[in-house]
Amino acid sequence: MKLRPLNDWVVIEREKPAEGLLWVPDKPANRGTVTAIGPKVKEVSVGHQIQFNPYAGLEVTVHEQTWLFINEAEVLIILK
Secondary structure, eight states: OOOOOOTTEEEEEEOOOOTTOSOOOSSOOOEEEEEEEOTTOOSOOTTOEEEEOTTOSEEEEETTEEEEEEEGGGEEEEEO
C-alpha cells in the first residue's frame, strides 16, 4: 500500500524489538525507517533511519501492516 501523507507528516516503520529476550521493554521502540513524507517536510527523506520520541505520533494499522505517523518536528536524530 502506498501512503501519501499531507503537510509535514512523516510515515515511519518502527524497528521491531529483538524476539526471544527475557526482558521486554516497557516503552515502544524509538527508531525506524522513513517510508513516506509530506510535501512540507524539509530535513527528512524516504529511507532515512531516524530516532524520535517513543510516545510521539499516531499508529495506523492497515492490512496487518502498522505505520507510525509523526510530525517532522518530532524527529530527534537522523542516523547515518
